[in-house]
Amino acid sequence: MKMKPFHHVNAKSVEEVIQLLKMYGGKARVIAGGTDLIPVLKAEILPEYPEIIINIKTVPNLDYVIEDAEGLKIGALTKLEEIGESPIIKGKYRLLADAANSVATPQIRNMGTIGGNICQDVRVLVL
The missing domain is CATH 3.30.465.10 (Uridine Diphospho-n-acetylenolpyruvylglucosamine Reductase; domain 3)
Known part of the structure; x- marks a missing residue:
């Protein structure tokens, strides 16, 4: 199954993650690998498909x-x-x-x- 497009950000700080979560609200999802989220996105079972995926694996x-x-x-x-x-x-x-x-x-x-x-x-x- 093909996923819908979304914006992906490799966050550089906790502050950036917080700012993005405030900005996008319920349209944001956080990953640090995506082993659970990616299959959910493919199956389209979320109430709202995310506009942005925030990767925290890049936060030191x-x-x-x-x-x-x-x-x-x-x-x-x-x-x-x-x-x-x-x-x-x-x-x-x-x-x-x-x-x-x-x-x-x-x-x-x-x-x-x-x-x-x-x-x-x-x-x-x-x-």
Whole structure:
């Protein structure tokens, strides 16, 4: 099935992503690989087809696991494998590490991000 045309932007900062989301509202979609969104676009099952696709994989510093006074912070582009193997998470948040390690296959865990899994269409939810 052929997809309708849309504008694609490789965002360079979180600020740019926020600006584009405000500008396009419900006509924008965010990807960091597109493994879930692209099949949905091809099937034309979204209520509104996007005018713009914003790629956040090009935004630096969105892959991290840190713990500070505010608690645990995980960046949207942190891979499931990194979450499952993080010493911080394995030490204090074992259930989260176990959940990340139980998702799909090792190949998917090596590529799939926490942000993508949280935003994933529920028809194929894996985490």
